[in-house]
Amino acid sequence: MPRPYRLGLPSVLLVVASVSAALATSVPALAAPSDPDVASAPTGAGDPKPSAESAADRPATGPGGKAADGELVGLRTATSRTFAGKDGRLQARLYNRPVNHRGGDGSWQKNDTRLDDDGAGGGRNKAGAYDLSLPKTLKDRPVTVSVGPDAVGFRLDGAAGTLERQGSIATYRNALPGVDLEYQAQDAGVKETLVLGSAAAPTSFRFAVSLSKDLTLTQTPEGGLVATDLAGAERLRFSAPSVQDASSGAAGFSTEATTLRLTGTPSAPVVTLELDRAWLQDPARVFPVRLDPSYDSYPTESTYLNSGSASTNFSAATTLRVGVDTAAKRNNTLLKYDTSVIPRDVSVDNAYLFLDVVGADANAAGSTIQAKAVTRGWAASLATWATYDGSNIWTTPGGDVTGTGAATATFAAGDTSVLLQPLGPVSEWVSGARVNNGLQISSTSALTGSSLTLAATTLSQPL
Known part of the structure; x- marks a missing residue:
């Protein structure tokens, strides 16, 4: 008889604290097997630095590696946490981003994206797979991202501004005339944002780059940057830039209007970020405009698709969208989770997908949202x-999905979240009856201006 298991699917769309509260139900417990990957995880020159998390910050564990909150710490993976309920069942919380990282001892530690004072007036992230180092002022030193001994620093030419820290976000106001510079520590990397206040803002930004020993910076075919070591192994990656204005529609987002250009020498590279001035000065532009080149430590597992921009990829957008927008274009969101942490011989009791709604069009109330x-x-x-991959076409534009078995929920005016229960697909993924290609989130409404805007980024902050 299959073992009982309850599966919670908190999406990238909800913060950890809210997810924990929303999923804190009585659930059944299995003995936690040891994690061979954790036990044998090597630590060497190419591994991340030891975690900034102190022993006092780590969850107290009892017999079987069970934390005070019921988490079975030995079952952690990069993208999951598993909890034991009093009635013997397990609850897995799966994320489509890394919420844990390897500590110096090889064990999985919780990420903490909050920014601390570094002791010199600058800032740093508390704990994660990478280290972010922020200067007190932009004139002091570069902003540096490092993984283990490998580091890349960026210094914006002519920039000033003093560090302001709030949670996971660092802001340098008026770094350049009409431009604020922001850095946000995230689970999967660092989001750098140039915030342009008006059409008069500059559109060319030059960064001097510093590299740790034996690293070389090159440009990728997609328009991003990658730092490689002497053996040619990738150490750090920086995504191609995108730009988003303050409007809610897909027309305010672009990857074509901005480019990165790598010049200089191997020992002293220079990166120039360019924004198309005609795009910035378009009368339809809504300010502020956010120009985003970012460091990525983990591949994204979410994006949305827009029927009016059929050849545009929106994975770099700061939000996700579902439904028919005010331009009468349909939007579908794609999400994927790694369910391999769940043993195949278990019975999945339920699955919950939480969508954090940060905006709704005037006609969104009453829409049926489906997974x-x-x-x-x-x-x-x-x-x-x-x-589906930039070249090969979907059989059905907007995503190929199953014809039956949708999980549905109705969005009501004033709702700040949507709860879906995709038990069927999740059970099939776990049992192996269906290949896990993720979920499509869509709306059945045909009304113009009935779309929802969903949060696409969350931050890990321990409870």
């Missing part, structure tokens, strides 16, 4: 309304 299993593999960084 269906995607039936073919897709690449989040390449998928568009027309194609």
Whole structure:
């Protein structure tokens, strides 16, 4: 008889604290097997630095590695945490981003994206797979991202401004005339944002780059940057830039209007970020405009597709969208989770997907939101309304999905979240009856201006 298991699917769309509260139900417990990957995890020159998390910050564990909050610490993976209930069942919380990182002893430690004072007036992230170092003022030194001994620093030419820290966000106001510079420590990397206040803001930004020993910076075919070591192994990656204005529609987002250009020498590279001035000065532009080049430590597992921009990939957008927008274009969101942490011989009792709603069009109330299993593999960084990997077309534009078995929920005016229960697809993924190609989130409403805007970024902050 299959073992009992309850599966909670907190999406990238809800903060950890809210997820924990929302999923704190009585659930059944299995003995926690040891994690061979944790036990044998090597630590060496290429591994991340020891965690900033002190022993006092780590969860107190009892017999079997069970924390005070019921978490079975030995079952952690990069993207999951598992909890034991009093009635013997387990609850897995799966994320489509890394919420844990390897500590110096090889064990999985919780990420903490909050920014601390570094002792010299600057800032640093508390704990994660990378280290972010922020200067007190932009004139002091570069902003540096490092993984183990490998580091890349960026210094914006002519920039000033003093560090302001709030949670996981660092802000340097008026770094350049009409431009604020922001850095946000996230689970999967660092989001750098140039915030342009008006059409008169500059559109060319030059960064002097500093590299740790034996690293070389090169440009990727997609327009990003990658730092490699002497053996040619990738150590750090920086995504191609995107730009988003303050409007809610897909027309305010672009990857074509901005480019990165690498010049200089191997020992003293220079990166120039360019924004198309005609795009910035378009009368339809809504300010502020956010220009985002970012460091990524983990591939994204979410994106949205827009029927009016059928060849555009939106994985770099700061939000996700579902439904028919005010331009009468349909939007579908794609999400994927690694369910391999769940043993195949268990019975999944339930699955919960929480969507954090940060905006709703005037006609969104009453819309039916649905989750269906995607039936073919897709690449989040390449998928568009027309194609699943940037080249090969979907059979059905907007994503190929199962025809039946949708999990549904109705959005009501004033709702700040949507709860879906995709038990069917999740059970099939766990048992192996269906290949896990993730979920498509869509709306059945055909009304113009009935779309929802969903949060696409969350931050890990221990309870």
